Amino acid sequence: MLCSCFELNELTDEILLLIFEKLDNLDILYSLHGVNKRLNKIIRDPLFTSSLNFVKWSSNKFNKFSSNVIFNRYCLQILPDISMKIKWLYIESSSAKHILRAADYPNLYGLGLYNMKEKTARRLFT
Numbered sequence: 001m002l003c004s005c006f007e008l009n010e011l012t013d014e015i016l017l018l019i020f021e022k023l024d025n026l027d028i029l030y031s032l033h034g035v036n037k038r039l040n041k042i043i044r045d046p047l048f049t050s051s052l053n054f055v056k057w058s059s060n061k062f063n064k065f066s067s068n069v070i071f072n073r074y075c076l077q078i079l080p081d082i083s084m085k086i087k088w089l090y091i092e093s094s095s096a097k098h099i100l101r102a103a104d105y106p107n108l109y110g111l112g113l114y115n116m117k118e119k120t121a122r123r124l125f126t
Helices: 013-020 025-032 037-043 068-085 093-102 118-125
Strands: 051-053 088-092 110-114
Touching (some): 013 037, 025 037, 025 051, 025 068, 088 093, 093 118
Parallel strands (some): 051 088
């Protein structure tokens, strides 16, 4: 059987969007941010940037932000770069302060707060 190999850059934008929409948007942003101008343009699509969920649902599941390197890259590079496009953020107590301070979110419409005590929320927003 004959195999064909394609590089990511050989695929059309439409095909890449179809592939990327099947993947987690945080994974897409982390993996492709800064690779090249074309991929940066594609991953800035509202499909990937309008709603970001940073909530760790269970300690039994893989924790995307267990690595400080990954989390720091989000806070120092990715969030400031796409902050104008973010409309919804879902965050929890352990990461809220860093995510909220990473950038200004002028188009933020909604904020989901999870696993957060009232005292912590008051401290964040006063």
